[in-house]
Amino acid sequence: MPGFRKGFANSLGGHDTNQVDDFLDLRIALQPGGQKLVDYLGTSKERRHMPQAIDLYYWPTPNGKKITIFLEEASLPYNLVPVDITTGDQFDEEFLKISPNNKVPAIVDPEGPDGEPISVFESGAILIYLAEKVDRFLPPSPRGRYEALQWLMFQVGSVGPMLGQAHHFRGYAPEQIPYAIDRYTNEAARLYGVMDKRLGEAEHFVGEYSIVDMAIYPWVASPERQGQRMEDLPNLKRWYEGVGERPAVRRAMEVGEELRRPIEDLDEEARDVLFGGKRRTER
Numbered sequence: 001m002p003g004f005r006k007g008f009a010n011s012l013g014g015h016d017t018n019q020v021d022d023f024l025d026l027r028i029a030l031q032p033g034g035q036k037l038v039d040y041l042g043t044s045k046e047r048r049h050m051p052q053a054i055d056l057y058y059w060p061t062p063n064g065k066k067i068t069i070f071l072e073e074a075s076l077p078y079n080l081v082p083v084d085i086t087t088g089d090q091f092d093e094e095f096l097k098i099s100p101n102n103k104v105p106a107i108v109d110p111e112g113p114d115g116e117p118i119s120v121f122e123s124g125a126i127l128i129y130l131a132e133k134v135d136r137f138l139p140p141s142p143r144g145r146y147e148a149l150q151w152l153m154f155q156v157g158s159v160g161p162m163l164g165q166a167h168h169f170r171g172y173a174p175e176q177i178p179y180a181i182d183r184y185t186n187e188a189a190r191l192y193g194v195m196d197k198r199l200g201e202a203e204h205f206v207g208e209y210s211i212v213d214m215a216i217y218p219w220v221a222s223p224e225r226q227g228q229r230m231e232d233l234p235n236l237k238r239w240y241e242g243v244g245e246r247p248a249v250r251r252a253m254e255v256g257e258e259l260r261r262p263i264e265d266l267d268e269e270a271r272d273v274l275f276g277g278k279r280r281t282e283r
């Protein structure tokens, strides 16, 4: 698949929970690089019980980080497959077979529900897929499950797109358009208010820590860029700080950060690819 540097990095963990701490300690000791860890896993008898590595098609964005959070939390092994959305990797024909909407993240799990490989695109669908795969991070009761799905759809349908637009028009748009800035900053403020109210009623969005928290966390990491102040949102702040202390979340938020280029460093062509200019309208 041209454009993809497969196996660029491995993040390896143990599905067997008895092994998880050993793996994590070892990985931390060996950073950067993971070759010795691969050797270690190769000699471990528990390796037989480990699931096969999932390919994660990824760029270090909030939507991508939802999935690294899950994979790190569940200690699922994965290969990072960078898809540089600033150079147009997302339009590669091979990638489109996995992700027809030309967006990251997407995954390929060599062991799907029927034992055969499966690909999944859309971060919400990926989170549900992974939660069902490992039977964790989604409330088990039907009522709890629907509660989680509602809040997950709230993230995918509102928090992501609206905060993303606020971010875009405030920081990235080539011209400052007051109407757009106001519209999306106000909508971001409303959504931050909804989240703060919810977290005034519950410790996490839905019962225990779940895929909902994983989906929302990366999106509220830079409130100032969306015209919001965490200081004004005490419940969200409490939750954000608590989730941010989780070791898996810390690791996940760093995955692939070295790939990122500051937006100011992007040339005109890269901005066109990323923000829907010439290249996309020609398609």
Ligand SMILES: N[C@@H](CCC(=O)N[C@@H](CS)C(=O)NCC(=O)O)C(=O)O
Pocket (backbone or CB within 6 Å): 061, 062, 063, 064, 085, 090, 102, 103, 104, 105, 121, 122, 123, 124, 156, 160, 273, 274
């Ligand atoms: N609804 C999608 C949104 C994914 C998305 O917007 N991905 C962005 C990066 S955060 C992307 O791939 N942009 C490249 C493009 O639009 O060409 C999801 O939740 O997975």
